Amino acid sequence: MIKITVSASKKYDVIMEQNALNKAAELLSQAEIKSDRKLCIITDKTVNSFYGKESGILWQNLSQAGFRLYKYVFEGGESNKTMSTVTAILDYLADNKFSRSDALIALGGGIVGDVTGFSAASFLRGIDYIQIPTTLLATVDSSVGGKTGVNLKAGKNLAGAFWQPSLVIFDPQVLQSLPQHMILDGIAETIKAGFINDKTIIDEAENNISIGDNRFLTQLAAKAVEVKRKVVEEDERDNGSRQLLNFGHTLAHAIEKCSNYRISHGHAVAKGMAIVSAAADEMAWTSVPCAGKILEILKKFNFPLDCPYSPSQLTEAALQDKKIRGNKITLVIPESIGKCRLKTIATDDLEEFITCGMDALKGM
Ligand SMILES: NC(=O)c1ccc[n+]([C@@H]2O[C@H](COP(=O)([O-])OP(=O)(O)OC[C@H]3O[C@@H](n4cnc5c(N)ncnc54)[C@H](O)[C@@H]3O)[C@@H](O)[C@H]2O)c1
Missing domain, CATH: 1.20.1090.10 (Dehydroquinate synthase-like - alpha domain)
Structure with a gap:
């Protein structure tokens, strides 16, 4: 296991470990994210089909540990990295009565990470989120550092917030499905x-x-x-x-x-x-x-x-x-x-x- 601790406005670990998705609940618990919380996994359709399913390793591991799980799946791509996707996520969290002590999981590439991070920064003026990057680019770049945001008509990444994750988990196994x-x-x-x-x-x-x-x-x-x-x-x-x-x-x-x-x-x-x-x-x-x-x-x-x-x-x-x-x-x-x-x-x-x-x- 590789552990890198980032000491920014929030202190958090980046964990890199083969089969880390199998022990996600344990890693969350070590990061003080307790299993009495609600978690909403946010992902895109492609990543959902590989790693987000209810029958999959991550969902099973978290639900067996007692987390109350929710999921929001959106169509990926830059054209959906928008305010309207964020608004839909915020409405979903509000409809399901998420509170300040609940958390989000960004399961996907940089687009999912940026959208989820911005949703976490905005909901109730800021709740925790965990990055689980599934592309190499998201692993080495977007999942760390707390830059979150969406595109506007005028250009890429023009609206956003600095909001650090509480934990980053990289399981190299996810690269097997990456073109x-x-x-x-x-x-x-x-x-x-x-x-x-x-x-x-x-x-x-x-x-x-x-x-x-x-x-x-x-x-x-x-x-x-x-x-x-x-x-x-x-x-x-x-x-x-x-x-x-x-x-x-x-x-x-x-x-x-x-x-x-x-x-x-x-x-x-x-x-x-x-x-x-x-x-x-x-x-x-x-x-x-x-x-x-x-x-x-x-x-x-x-x-x-x-x-x-x-x-x-x-x-x-x-x-x-x-x-x-x-x-x-x-x-x-x-x-x-x-x-x-x-x-x-x-x-x-x-x-x-x-x-x-x-x-x-x-x-x-
Ligand atoms: N916040 C930051 O600091 C930062 C830094 C760099 C880039 N970014 C942003 O990241 C985005 C690009 O991220 P990206 O390259 O990860 O693209 P992405 O999130 O669009 O993912 C690329 C495609 O790969 C699919 N995919 C993801 N993981 C997969 C897997 N394991 N197996 C198979 N398919 C998989 C996704 O569904 C998507 O279709 C851009 O929007 C960019 O602005 C942000």
Whole structure:
């Protein structure tokens, strides 16, 4: 068992253990979530069919321990990560007389986690929730750190709250049903964590590529969570160093938007890290050249690194990002392998920066 304790505005454990779903009740009890409480499992239709059923391991384990279980299942996908899904969940909790001492369980990927977390933050001005991530991306990124929220018509994640979970439980067994391209989405975020703050992730991923091996994935995921823990503890509300977690993300969000979300987030992050690191090397903003290593590792995992959009298309999409303040944009730049820093540039210079990176990549 791997246990990582996050000490943010709330202190909680991230437990990573094979077959952890079989002992969920015991883990909840250790986190002071007692079995006299009502629990509402919130999940999407796909995850429900794998892990949410009343006959399944998780439900059986919790109900046998005495928890009074409820379940709310919604249609997954970004188009349902909305206020109306949250409102429906809040109404369901109110109809079933949930109180402040009851709790929610987010069983699913990042969308379920974000929607459930925001529902927990809002219901009765805040109740406990437990994250049980079922994608690698949710495990290494969205289940830890307490960013919750939904999309608005104007863009992704524009409404939300910082609300930390009470416990995170990752059972690597759930990865068995996850399609390979979605494992790769999680690998991209894991590699990102390595380049930000932990070179050993890069070394291990390089020497030991085995995306079908749960032990290998769990070890890498634990290291990525450790990076996230440090950053979140330092800057929980994302006013400074937490922005480092956005390495590759300014461009990734632009690529996702230009593709009308056909290119997945993790694959877009891989392309974004490649362009930014190539540009940073060209501009001599890195203390040692980084792009070569970043490309080498991304190519080992067979990430397609071509970008079908022009620098002007990407710039236009990037400048619609909610994080832009005035006429400046903060980029995350690699400084050396395992270390990144923030660099603020004028929005007028962004297109030149992207052009520089895309041109440099053609020769690599
Ligand atoms: N809050 C944060 O800090 C944070 C960080 C990163 C990403 N996010 C958010 O996370 C979301 C993306 O998360 P995601 O990539 O996990 O996507 P997701 O939640 O949409 O899951 C992807 C798909 O996989 C299915 N699925 C989930 N687990 C499965 C399993 N074990 N087996 C088979 N199918 C499974 C889901 O039903 C869904 O169709 C985005 O909305 C993003 O904004 C949030």
